[in-house]
Amino acid sequence: MKGFVFGAAALLLLSCSSNREKNPPATLFSLVxxxxxxxxxxNDLTYTEEFNMYTYRNFYNGGGVGVGDVNNDGRPDLFFCGNMVDNKLYLNLGNWRFRDVTDSAGVASHNVWSTGVALADVNGDxxxxxxxxxxxSPEGDRRHNELFLNNGDGGPDKTPTFTEAAHQWGIADKGLSTHAAFFDYDRDGDLDCYLLNNSFRSVGGYDLRRNQRLIRDSLGGNKLYRNDGDHFTDVSEQAGIYGSAIGFGLGVTISDLDRDGWPDIYVSNDFFERDYLYLNNHDGTFREALEEHxxxxxxxxxGADAAxxxxxxxxxxxxxxxxxxDDARLKTKAAFESWDKYQENLRNGYFRQFARNVLQLxxxxxxxxxIGRLAGVHATDWSWGALIFDADLDGRQDLFVANGIYKDLLDQDYINFYSVDPAILAAIKNRERGAILRLLEG
Structure with missing residues (x-):
């Protein structure tokens, strides 16, 4: 892809005249x-014998994009996360023109794999x-999440500068972080942080043992950080947040799902672990209640979004x-779901999971x-993030799905994908509860 091309909303609600109805714009967005x-x-990637899509399963997961007004000039700016390239910060100059201010702002993050990004007023200034x-790939102390505090010296057409302060604020996490969501979960007036970490462990043949989500992972695991004014405190365990090694988190969204005035959390997990639905208890804790609702x-x-x-x-x-x-892609990519494995999922607490998008009404x-199939949004191929917004300003929320992958590693007709490993399926079919564990332990 030669550079980054984005869409600009075009001709939205310019007129309600009959002329507009007779001559609608050909497209809703225009390429810039x-x-x-x-x-x-x-976001160029170069693989080596030691580090590639087979040695690091998230090699092609991509990087995040953040949008926000970092210099308080009233125009949204752009931040891009680079995996093997530096991050980039672009100031919005107006009229769909941007200027690269990465180096002068001090946010490049050289030679460290960046994933998600969140723009938020962390210190309330x-x-x-x-x-x-x-x-x-782990690189000792160099690989940790970064918090770039805005020095407040920006302005109209003036580049702001930032100071990296993740250690000072207690959120220099070294897990395989995917994304972070900042929100005021305890309603004390400042922004707290839910950190979504992927897992260090191998997926292997799908380890379906019971109660694994209750065991905290010392290397990673999801975390909830409470904002205490000048630093964050890890309150994950006391708040009821799972932090196990089977939480292969790829998406997190915040919403008041039960309309009680307090923010709730939905986490989407890849592979065999089910998703998490955390309802706010109003006392600094959450109740995980997905299977109830x-x-x-x-x-x-x-990815996940709520609206x-x-x-x-x-x-x-x-x-x-x-x-x-489509049928052609289905036959080259998707493995048939096994009824025996599905039943084993249910017996061991992994819930009713199906290989398709879901829309929860x-x-x-x-x-x-x-109602995903009824709404026609259940099959969007290799999908990542989801964004719900009113694209055409008609008062109804629309749905955008980012999808695709540089190289389809699942198009391997000559082998079985590891989720249908014959030895694992044989153990499940024979109801030998200990067989899976013995197989995984060698």
Whole structure:
């Protein structure tokens, strides 16, 4: 891909005249090429024998994009996370023109694999700060999440500078971080942080032992950090947040799902672990209650978002997966789901999971109905993030799905994907509970 191309909303609600109805715009968005926008970011990857898509399963997961006004000039700026390239910060100059200010702002992060990014006013000084998650190959103390505090010296067409302070604030996490969400979970007036970490462990043949999510992972695991004014405190365990090695988290979204005035958390987990739904208890703790409120979920959950899609005042939940919409892709990519493995999932507490996107309709009574297939949004191929927003300003929320991958590693017709490893399936079919553990332990 030659540079970064983004869409600009075009001709939205310019007129309600009959002329507009007779001559609608051909497209809702217009491409803005790099030579016009100045946004030339490229997330180029180079694999080696030691570090590649087979030695690091998230090699092609990509990097995050953050949008926010970092110099308080009223225009949203852009931050891009680079995996094997430096991060980039672009100031918005207006009229769809941007200027690369990465080096002068001090946010490049040389030679460290960046993943997700969150722009938030962490210290409450009225200026947006930048929190960058790190992953990739471990490199000692160099690989830790970074918090770039805004020095407040920006302005109209003036470049702000930042000071890296993750250690000082207690959120220089060294897990395989995917993303972070900043929100005021305890309603004390400052922004707390939910940190989504992927797992260090190998997926292997799908280890379906019971109660693994209750065992905290000392190397990683999801975390909840409480903002205590000038630093963050890890309150994960006391707040009821799972932090196990089977939490292959790829998405987190914050929403008041039960409309009690307190923010709740939805986490989408890849591979065999089910998703998490945390309801706020109003006392600094959460209750994980997915199985009480949902009937079925995605299997290899990827991105997630929540918003009111039918304008009834109750937020829905949308989660992406990897089901192809056409038969040819389905046969080359998707493994058939095993009924025996599905039953083993249920017996060991991994819930009802299916390989497709899900759209959870909020019924307003504490329950959700999965309507992804009815809504026509269940199959969007290799999908990542989801964004719910009103694209055409008609008062109804629309749904954007980012999908695709540079190289499809699952298109391997000559072998079985590891989730249907014959030895694992044989152990499940014979109901030999100890056989799986003995097989995994060699």
């Amino acid at each position: 090429p790099p030579d016009r926008s100045g946004v030339a970011f490229r 009225g200026w947006l700060d930048i929190y960058v998650c790190k992953s990739g 949902l009937r079925e979920i995605s299997l290899g959950s990827m 009111d899609l039918n304008n009834d005042g109750w937020p829905e939940i949308f989660v992406t997966e990897m089901l192809p919409p 909020n019924n307003g009574d504490g329950t959700f109905s999965e």
